[in-house]
Amino acid sequence: xxxEAVIGMEVHAQLITESKMFCHCSSAYASxxxxxxxxxxxxxxxxxxxLANRRAVEATVMMGLALHCAIxxxxxxxxxxxxxxxxxxxxxxxxxxxxxxxxxxxxVPLEQGxxxxxxxxVHLEEDTAKLTHQGGYTLIDFNRSGVPLIEIVTESDIRTAxxxxxxxxxLRSILRYLGIGSGxxxxxxxxxxxxxxxxxxxxEELGTKxxxxxxxxxxxxxxxxxxxxxxxxRLLEQGERVEQVTMGxxxxxxxxxxxRSKEGAEDYRYFPEPDLPPIIWTEADIDAIRARLPExxxxxxxxxxxxxxxxxxxxxxLADERATADYFEVAAQACAGVVEAQxxxxxxxxELLRLMRESGQELSANPVTAGCLAELLKIVSRGxxxxxVAKEVLAEMVSSGKxxxxxxxxxxxxxxxxxxxxxxxxxxxxxxxxxxxxQYRDGKDQALRxxxxxxxxxxxxxxxxxxxxxxxxxxxxx
Amino acid sequence: xxxxxxxIHEALEGLRSRQFSSVKLTQxxxxxIAQIEPKTQAYLCVAQEQALSSAEEADRRRAxxxxxxxxxxxxxxxxxxxxxxxxxxxxxxxxxxxxxPYDATVIRKLRQAGAVILGKTNxxxxxxxxxxxxxxxxxxxxxxxxxxxxxxxxxGSAAAVCANECLGALGSDxxxxxxxxxxxxxxxxxxxxxxxxxxxGVVAYASSLDQVGTLGKDVRDxxxxxxxxxxxxxxxxxxxxxxxxxxxxxxxxxxKGITLGVPHEFFGEGIQTEVExxxxxxxxVMRSLxxxxxxxxxxHTRYSLPVYYLISTAEASANLARYDGIRYGATDEQARxxxxxxxxxxxxxxxxxxxxxxxxxxxxxxAGYYDAYYLKAQKARTLIKQDYDRAFQECQAxxxxxxxxxxxxxxxxxxxxxxxxxxxxxxxSLNLSGNCxxxxxxxxxxxxxxxxxxxxxxxxxxxxxxxxxxxEQATAWHLQKPAL
Numbered sequence: 006x007x008x009e010a011v012i013g014m015e016v017h018a019q020l021i022t023e024s025k026m027f028c029h030c031s032s033a034y035a036s037x038x039x040x041x042x043x044x045x046x047x048x049x050x051x052x053x054x055x056l057a058n059r060r061a062v063e064a065t066v067m068m069g070l071a072l073h074c075a076i077x078x079x080x081x082x083x084x085x086x087x088x089x090x091x092x093x094x095x096x097x098x099x100x101x102x103x104x105x106x107x108x109x110x111x112x113v114p115l116e117q118g119x120x121x122x123x124x125x126x127v128h129l130e131e132d133t134a135k136l137t138h139q140g141g142y143t144l145i146d147f148n149r150s151g152v153p154l155i156e157i158v159t160e161s162d163i164r165t166a167x168x169x170x171x172x173x174x175x176l177r178s179i180l181r182y183l184g185i186g187s188g189x190x191x192x193x194x195x196x197x198x199x200x201x202x203x204x205x206x207x208x209e210e211l212g213t214k215x216x217x218x219x220x221x222x223x224x225x226x227x228x229x230x231x232x233x234x235x236x237x238x239r240l241l242e243q244g245e246r247v248e249q250v251t252m253g254x255x256x257x258x259x260x261x262x263x264x265r266s267k268e269g270a271e272d273y274r275y276f277p278e279p280d281l282p283p284i285i286w287t288e289a290d291i292d293a294i295r296a297r298l299p300e301x302x303x304x305x306x307x308x309x310x311x312x313x314x315x316x317x318x319x320x321x322x323l324a325d326e327r328a329t330a331d332y333f334e335v336a337a338q339a340c341a342g343v344v345e346a347q348x349x350x351x352x353x354x355x356e357l358l359r360l361m362r363e364s365g366q367e368l369s370a371n372p373v374t375a376g377c378l379a380e381l382l383k384i385v386s387r388g389x390x391x392x393x394v395a396k397e398v399l400a401e402m403v404s405s406g407k408x409x410x411x412x413x414x415x416x417x418x419x420x421x422x423x424x425x426x427x428x429x430x431x432x433x434x435x436x437x438x439x440x441x442x443x444q445y446r447d448g449k450d451q452a453l454r455x456x457x458x459x460x461x462x463x464x465x466x467x468x469x470x471x472x473x474x475x476x477x478x479x480x481x482x483x
Numbered sequence: 484x485x486x487x488x489x490x491i492h493e494a495l496e497g498l499r500s501r502q503f504s505s506v507k508l509t510q511x512x513x514x515x516i517a518q519i520e521p522k523t524q525a526y527l528c529v530a531q532e533q534a535l536s537s538a539e540e541a542d543r544r545r546a547x548x549x550x551x552x553x554x555x556x557x558x559x560x561x562x563x564x565x566x567x568x569x570x571x572x573x574x575x576x577x578x579x580x581x582x583x584p585y586d587a588t589v590i591r592k593l594r595q596a597g598a599v600i601l602g603k604t605n606x607x608x609x610x611x612x613x614x615x616x617x618x619x620x621x622x623x624x625x626x627x628x629x630x631x632x633x634x635x636x637x638x639g640s641a642a643a644v645c646a647n648e649c650l651g652a653l654g655s656d657x658x659x660x661x662x663x664x665x666x667x668x669x670x671x672x673x674x675x676x677x678x679x680x681x682x683x684g685v686v687a688y689a690s691s692l693d694q695v696g697t698l699g700k701d702v703r704d705x706x707x708x709x710x711x712x713x714x715x716x717x718x719x720x721x722x723x724x725x726x727x728x729x730x731x732x733x734x735x736x737x738x739k740g741i742t743l744g745v746p747h748e749f750f751g752e753g754i755q756t757e758v759e760x761x762x763x764x765x766x767x768v769m770r771s772l773x774x775x776x777x778x779x780x781x782x783h784t785r786y787s788l789p790v791y792y793l794i795s796t797a798e799a800s801a802n803l804a805r806y807d808g809i810r811y812g813a814t815d816e817q818a819r820x821x822x823x824x825x826x827x828x829x830x831x832x833x834x835x836x837x838x839x840x841x842x843x844x845x846x847x848x849x850a851g852y853y854d855a856y857y858l859k860a861q862k863a864r865t866l867i868k869q870d871y872d873r874a875f876q877e878c879q880a881x882x883x884x885x886x887x888x889x890x891x892x893x894x895x896x897x898x899x900x901x902x903x904x905x906x907x908x909x910x911x912s913l914n915l916s917g918n919c920x921x922x923x924x925x926x927x928x929x930x931x932x933x934x935x936x937x938x939x940x941x942x943x944x945x946x947x948x949x950x951x952x953x954x955e956q957a958t959a960w961h962l963q964k965p966a967l
Contacts, residue, residue, distance in 0.1 A: 048810060050810070051581070053683075054683050054718060054720065055720070056717075057720065084801050088804060088807070090809070094805045095803075096801045145809075272850045274800070274845065274850075274853075276801070279798055280687075281720050
């Protein structure tokens with residue numbers, strides 16, 4: 006019997022704000038010594054009161070708007086009660102029944118077309134401290150305690166590991182577009198929990214849900230879901246029952262492992278946070294936040310395809326990061342009428358981004374600005390250098406920070422297009438390779454390739470290939 | 484007259500006219516404490532050195548030509564309020580040894596106004612109680628009869644003011660914890676409107692009900708103290724961004740043009756006859772001062788007690804979850820792992836009443852019970868607040884007894900939590916509505932003071948101070964002192 010997976014996801018994403026969610030501590034704790042970004046509030050000291058971070062609240066509403074959610078004009082914080090060493094107050098300030106945003110959606114590109122995944126809610130809460138287990142002891146670092154965290158919950162609309170992965174990519178892209186989060190899973194700035202159940206294809210009724218946690222990369226999420234679908238399928242096919250449990254992803258062994266039973270689920274005894282008044286918006290407040298939204302990935306993707314006539318796959322890659330798309334647009338506009346936008350995209354995606362990866366640089370921080378790239382491509386289009394040389398030039402631009410004309414000048418890389426100069430070289434090559442010349446005359450076309458290669462070698466790649474080819478044909482035809 | 488017998492405004496006159504220094508005054512009070520404390524046990528901690536050095540500083544400021552609202556005035560602070568460098572235990576064993584690295588906003592304001600902090604006064608553990616018998620350390624004694632309780636939870640502050648062991652004090656009032664001990668000790672005690680005074684640095688019992696207030700030898704002293712501690716605090720989101728009026732200016736001698744409401748729900752069953760008689764006589768005095776007295780009704784008053792004990796315990800169950808012995812306070816050293824450490828620390832650190840309220844609150848919030856208990860209580864709370872709003876359309880203040888009886892004997896109600904809870908029957912509803920109230924002495928029954936409660940509209944402390952002051956000045960109850 007074929008089964009279908011029904012998947013819902015809960016994603017936690019840290020917000021990038023100057024201060025923590027409820028106190029004045031800096032939230033930029035990444036490389037700080039343990040417990041150096043703490044104060045009586047985020048340590049849960051007696052008598053301390055939370056103050057809601059306005060920027061974090063607005064960022065949550067922005068995320069809600071970007072996910073096409075409704076923004077209720079009344080919302081509030083609640084206390085989620087549980088005892089754990091990483092939670093200094095014994096409760097987490099979160100949102101229960103009145104989140105900042107609800108009932109939205111997100112679109113993800115799949116091979117078979119665009120899929121819409123419904124978003125149930127987006128709410129704001131505080132992160133917990135970080136526990137490090139070390140030789141029988143547990144160390145607590147409260148730097149992370151109170152860092153703003155949004156939780157984004159989908160409806161169970163996801164069906165495959167691929168869709169889940171695409172969803173995460175799209176979500177991260179939006180976080181970065183809004184400038185409110187890094188979405189970096191490896192660093193723990195984005196975390197995700199997946200609920201998976203299986204049911205026979207065509208049946209409405211849902212199967213038993215298994216929760217999967219502990220995945221700290223996009224790849225791990227994809228692998229864990231694929232593994233879990235396989236595991237549950239095997240169980241059902243053997244006529245066994247799927248237990249309602251929490252599983253953890255075991256990265257080393259590439260499998261999900263049992264963590265705990267869901268029976269006797271914890272009661273968090275939510276109730277409204279009495280230390281924080283409810284948040285009441287006006288329509289004008291929401292409109293003002295909406296006005297601050299940048300063009301979002303899905304709109305950008307559509308526009309890149311329409312405005313620049315790009316291939317959809319390339320446009321998708323460009324639109325993933327706002328910085329990449331912006332870079333592309335500046336370069337494409339600088340090249341307008343001279344170099345085709347698709348050519349600009351090709352150079353950016355296949356050459357420059359590869360160089361960025363190799364050198365570990367950020368596109369926005371590298372010396373080759375969009376204007377520099379455009380200048381290089383225009384030089385190529387004028388025939389002053391060929392593509393092969395241009396790749397070398399680009400690499401040097403990245404490593405040295407010099408401009409394309411400067412590199413071409415100092416290294417004498419300019420393409421040789423002077424027909425008289427080339428005619429001489431071509432004659433010499435024909436003379437020196439009598440056998441190949443004869444083969445061409447006998448009708449073997451590959452021999453021409455060989456002869457072109459010889460000319461290029463002599464000119465260290467600088468010869469204009471099309472002129473060389475026509476000269477060879479002309480002289481060999483005599 | 485001894486210096487320690489002075490009220491705050493009398494002492495300020497003496498300090499301003501250089502009759503005595505703050506050091507002299509503070510020393511006199513410290514000596515009084517040393518002499519009387521074995522009888523009253525009002526203080527958990529006396530910060531003698533800090534107090535004297537603050538007094539010296541106050542004298543230097545005055546010598547340099549400076550003045551401030553409370554410059555050089557020695558005050559006592561309920562141990563629920565955090566004081567930098569002075570232990571703050573909340574009357575609980577679980578916070579034994581905790582010295583806060585910060586001042587509560589009210590303490591910062593007192594220091595800025597030049598006050599001298601004498602020490603920390605006894606309280607029922609985490610302000611949960613009406614007699615100080617729930618203190619994790621000892622029970623304070625009522626200066627009028629050392630066999631009796633001073634009331635609670637701000638019983639230490641009330642006893643200290645009454646016994647001249649300070650010139651004035653701060654307390655906190657969650658369900659009557661300032662007004663009830665003020666009543667039992669025959670002094671004036673004010674609970675301001677919720678949001679009038681910052682809660683930053685005040686250890687939370689029930690966050691939506693807690694409010695810091697003042698205890699003094701007369702109404703004018705309460706007005707002086709409130710003037711200093713009131714006002715918006717950006718560190719407390721529940722503090723109100725409202726202008727603070729001049730409270731001294733509100734202390735007028737008569738009650739012409741004032742309409743006072745008498746809610747019949749606060750009289751009758753459970754109220755001792757002699758107490759009710761004292762209140763009725765006080766109403767006559769107020770009438771003679773020009774007040775118009777009318778009957779009003781607060782029909783939902785009878786739900787106050789259950790509503791209070793659902794909401795306060797629910798909030799307390801979360802507020803007290805942070806005391807785990809890891810970052811501060813007492814820790815059980817025997818435990819071998821974290822959960823055992825939590826269990827043992829809390830088992831040993833919390834007293835019986837605190838445990839009872841944590842359990843009650845945990846239950847009220849539990850899945851399946853939330854709607855029936857917590858949510859229902861919040862709805863009833865709205866009705867109680869609406870009762871007050873309606874009443875204040877007809878009158879400017881309400882007159883009721885503060886407590887059903889005068890001070891009871893130590894141990895009398897210890898084994899009967901419900902009888903103890905009834906002690907607050909006249910004060911609870913005011914915390915649920917968030918309004919302000921003051922208790923002042925209005926008579927004696929068998930040598931024990933009786934308290935009169937004046938309840939006011941939200942942020943209208945001016946009116947209750949006015950009514951209280953006019954009545955006080957027309958009577959002499961506040962001038963009577965216990966023989967110690």
